Each structure stands twice: as structure tokens, then as C-alpha cells.
Amino acid sequence: MILTLENVSLIRNGKWIIENINWKVKKGEHWVLFGLNGAGKTALLNMLNAYYFPTKGKVKVLGREFGRAPLAEHLRTKIGLVSSSLQQKLYPADNAFEVVLSGAFASIGLYETPTDEMRQKAISLLKELGCFEYANQEYGSLSQGERQRVLIARALMADPELLILDEPTNGLDFIAREHLLEGIESIAKGSGAPTILYVTHHVEEILPTFGKTLLLKKGTVFGSGETKEMLSEQILSKFFDIPVEVVWSNGRPLLSKKVTFS
Template sequence: MIVQAEGVGLKRSGNWILQNINWEIKKGEHWVLYGLNGAGKTALLNMLCAYYHPTVGNVEVLGKVFGKAELGGALRRKIGLVSNRLQQNLYASDSAFEIILSGAFASIGLYETPTDEIREKAIDLLKQLGCFKYADRAYSSLSQGEKQRVLIARALMLDPELIILDEPATGLDFLAREQLLESIDQMANSKNAPTIIYVTHHLEEVLPIFSHSLLLKKGTVFAKGKTTDMMSSENLSQFFELPVKVIWNNGRPLLTRS
């Protein structure tokens, strides 16, 4: 089991942010975490990464039981997190290659001398994710799509068992988004691919590789299960409390008003 949450609730500043969260992710499954802004997606991600501990309920991530095992850095080294918050903390003057190399040490900035093996792995990831041509460019000079691919490569340096992509297509135009999604699809289909949780509030980003989805609404699980069932016109009309229609094309859904 990659993730197991039972009856989980989280209270912050006297308010319940999450309530009655039940979620299981098995090895080999790729999930979409879908919800509108303010649904509690970030709080749930922070919990999975052990930045928060549940107020009530039980959480186990990658075999680590919260409250019974040493967490923090040990767990986070097994989780690759790609988020805009991380992007803001990186050194803009570092090259794309240096950013990726730093992933081997789970550090912001490169303070240790990488071995030849680490360098070779970073070069392989640069090529796999289509970043090689701008490896020596400053991170600050890259487009948003290029930055996201660099962050994914960085997250893969420690061979994580779980990778969390938190709204990775935010701010991308159509072409950049599709190029990024193609890289994610290739990663998911690669040998020994990590389990992926893809966080979004845009239905058109949901790829066929994401066999399961959890719909989060106002801090609770609205529904969870197979993506084809979750992303139906009937289910999403109830979710949005508004009549909508889902059109499927090449295994991907598109949301319109009904």
C-alpha cells in the first residue's frame, strides 16, 4: 500500500480543514486529486508529506505509520514533490542541470560535489524529459513549462516511490501544457515508474494513465474510484451543483456546461 488514510481529520487554528478522509492508493495505481480552490488539496498533500499530522484518524504512507515511525526527512526522501511553492524557493541563477543535481541531495542549492554516477543520472533525466538542450541555462531564464520539466527531473533523482505533481500545468499555454503532459505520460509508462498523484482543478489535464480519481470538496471526500466513473456528467453535476457535461476524447475528459 502506498497511501492508507482512515477517518482522517485535520484542524488548523481551531477550524477543521479536512474531515473524514478515507483513501487507499495501491502500488501501480496513478491517481488524480481533483478539487476546486479551497477544497483542502494542499492540506492533504502536506499531510502525505508529513508536514502536518492528522488531528484524528490514522495515516500510513510508504509503510510509515504516522505517530509510530520517524517521519519528516526520511519519508520525504521517498516522495518526489513538484509544486510552485518549491519553485519559488530555488536559486534562480542555478542552471537547469544544477537544479536537477540538487535533487540527489534533497537540498535547495548544490552544496555537495556530485559523483559521476549522479551526473550521469541527471543527464539521462535531462534527455528523457526533453530538457537537455537548455541544461546550462539559468533556471530563471526558462519558460514555465521548461521549469516544470526540470522540477520533475529533480524529483526523480532519488528514485521516489511516490511522486506528487501539484498543479504542474498552472500558467502554461496549450502547447506547453501538452508537452508537459506528454512527459508525465512517458514517466508513468517507464520501467519502475513511481506511483503518481496528479493534483488539478482542470479536467482537461486528466490523462488516461490516471486510472483512479479522488474528488475533494470542502475538506471531505465527495467521491473516489475509477476515473471514468468519477468524471461522468452525472457525478460532476452533483459535485459542482450545476449541470455540466463531460465529453471524452482519446481517453481524456473535457468539461462543458450542459
Template sequence: MKKIIVLEDVSLRRDGHWLLKDISWHIQKGEHWVLYGLNGAGKTALLNMLCAYYFPTSGHVEVLGKVFGRDYLAEKLRQKIGLVSARLQQKLYPSDTAYQIVLSGSFASIGLYEEVTDEMRQKAIRLLDELHCLPYADRTYETLSQGEKQRVLIARALMADPELLILDEPTTGLDFLAREQLLESLQVIHEKENAPTLLYVTHHVEEILPIFTHTLLLKNGEVFDAGLTENMISEERLSKLFECEVFVTWENGRANLRRK
């Protein structure tokens, strides 16, 4: 089975502080993972490392078969990783249309500067249609709702056929309906032939869909626990993670969490 991510005893120190400590984590093709933890747990630092923006202070990092520090170029690696994040959204040109933004995913660029082929145009239209974005394809990005913007970003990320799709708290700022529409988009992606490995970052258990087979619990820059989602999102595990008693209930394959 192909390894998508291999981290062995990885630590990261920046500005005199340890952001990550002794992280070991393996993701295999065919698995979809949730990275779950409270604010300040180290999720952002870990994502920056996976996308080759940070380099480990110690340990072994391998992403999509490329070993950090030995046989890869950061830009080439990032072209194989689809990323949906607030940081990316802030970089986009607000006057570009949704269609133009999706097309730019072919080149992993902000804006369009290279020649676009008919094949790219057809693919962009297909992705916009699949993710229910086609009705507003010609609207400028700045006029879209937050939920519409996020689905456009997902379509953009899929243009380059990534092997790994990372969604960094994609429902932030969304109302209930927009959140559910976005999560339905992930279900569509999961069902596609040759679907990318999904890594979903959140601190809300109710967003964890049944398609996410595994979960890593992160706390204070360390792996608190990792394994099958049904075992990780449990009253025992989460009570220990939060250091307070919680209730976990399940309905239609999704969890709800509240404090005792």
C-alpha cells in the first residue's frame, strides 16, 4: 500500500519554542484522516510542514514519496497537494471570477498568466458543476458568500488532480446550511474515481463525516492518540484530551459532543 505521509519522531522548533514534539504518523492511500485538536494544538505548524513551508528540526518527513531534505523540490511537491485554507483565500484576486480562480488551479498560481487549453476549460466547468458552483461561475470572487468561496477553492484544488487534498478548517464562518453543503461536496469527491487522500483539519467533531476512517488527536504539539475515528471520537478519549468529562453521541455516522 502506497504511503501518502510518513512522519517519524518529527519535532519542530521555531523562535525558541517547540511547536511539534516527537510526531510519528503514517497515512496510507485509501485512508481519509481528520486532524483534530483545540486551538494552539499545533495543527497549523503540522500543515505547514506537510506542505514544505516548514522543515523539521529533527526526524524523518516523507510526503507523497518525497523525503524532505533529500530528493524533492518544494514547489513540485506542492503541485501534488491541493490546499483549501483561509490563508490561500486571502491571497486570491477578488475581482477574478469563480471560473478564473478554478482555472488558476491548473498552474497553482494566483491569477492566470499562462495559456489555458480547451481541456482545462472543460475540466474547470465540470468541477464547478460537480460541486454545484456553476450557477455563479461568472461572478467575481468578492461577491460570493463564504460557503460559495470555499466550494470554489475546493474545485480549484482539484484542477491539478492532487494526490493529497488538505482542508484546513474549511467551515469557519459558515452557517449550518453552508457547512452541510460543503461537507456534501467532500462526499462527492470521495466517490470520484482516483479520489485524492483527504486530510480534514477541524476542532468540531460534528463535521467529521463517515468517510473519514481515521483521526489523529493533537495536543500541545504532540500526538495524543491516533487510530480509527470511531475509537478516537469517544467519551473516554476526548475526556482525557480535554481534561474534562464530555458526552459523545452518534447519529447517522456523525458525532455530537457536549460537556457533562
């Protein structure tokens, strides 16, 4: 089991951010965490990474139960995280190759001497994700799509058991988004792939490889299960509180508001 949450609630600044979350993710499953802005997605991710601890309930991630075992060092080398908050912490003057190498040490910046094996692995990941051609460019000079590719390569350096992609296509145009999604799908289908948790509020980004979906609404689980079931017109219309239409094309959903004629 990759993660287990049992009746988990979190209070911050006197307000319940998430309440009574029950969720289990098995090894090899690829999940979507879907919710609108303010649904509690970020708080939940911070908890999975041991930045927050639950006010109530039990959290177990990668075999470690919160409150019963040392967490931070263990989890942050076993979880690959790609997020906008991480992107802002990196040094713009470091080149893409150095940023990827830093993932082997789970550090911001490269302070230790990487082995030849690490260097070869970084090169392989840069090539796999289509960013080898700008390996020597400063991270700060890269486009948003290029930065996201580099961040994913960095996240994979330590062979994580869990890869969390938090809104990875934010700020990308259509072409850059699709190229990035192709890279993610390739990773998911590769041998020895980590369990992937894809966080988004855009239905059209959800790839066929993500067979499970958790719908988060106002800090609670609205629904959880097979992606095709969770993204049905009936369930999503209730989720959004408006009638919606879902069209599936090439295994991916397209969402629009249903037009009714009086």
C-alpha cells in the first residue's frame, strides 16, 4: 500500500481545511486528485509530504505511520514532487543538468559531488523527457514547459516510489501541455514506474493511464473510484452543481456545460 488515510481531518488557523478523508492507494495504481481551487488539494499534498500532520485520523505513507516513525527524511527521498512552490525555490542560475542532479540528494542546489552513475542517470532522464538539448542552459532562462520537464526529471532521480505532479501544466499553451502529457504517459507506462498522483482541476488533462480518481470538494471526498465512473456526466453535474456534458475522445474526457433549450 502506497498510502492509507483513515478519517483524516486537518485544522489550520481555526478552520477545518480537510475533513474525514478516507483514501487508499495501492502500488502501481495511477490516481488523479481532482478538485476546484480551494478544495483542499494543497493541504492534502502537504500532509502526504509530512509538512502537515493530521489533527484527527491516521495517515500512513510508504509504510510509515505519522506519529509512530521518523518521517521527513525517509519520505522526501521516496516521494518525487513537482509543484510550483518547488519551482520557485530552485536557483535560476543553476543549469538544467545541475537541477536534475540535485534530485539525487533531495536538495535545493547541488552541494555534494555526484557519482558518474548519477550523471549518467541524469543524462538519460533529460533525454527521455526531451530536454537534453538545453541541459546546459540556466534554469531561469527556460520556458515554463521546459522547466516542468526538468522538474519531472529531477523528481525521478532518486527512483521514487510515489511521484506527485501538482498542476504540472499550469501556464502551458496547448502544444507544450500535450508534449508534457506525452512525457508523463511514457513514464507511467515504463518498467518500474512509480505510482503517480496527478493533481489537477482541468478534466481534459486526464490521461487514460490514470485509472483511478478521487474527487475532492470543500475539503471532503465527494467520490472515489474508477476514473470513467467518477468523470461521468451524472457525477460531475452533481460535483459542479451545474449540468455538464462529458465527451470521451482517445481515452480522454472533454467537459462542457450542458446547454438546455426552453
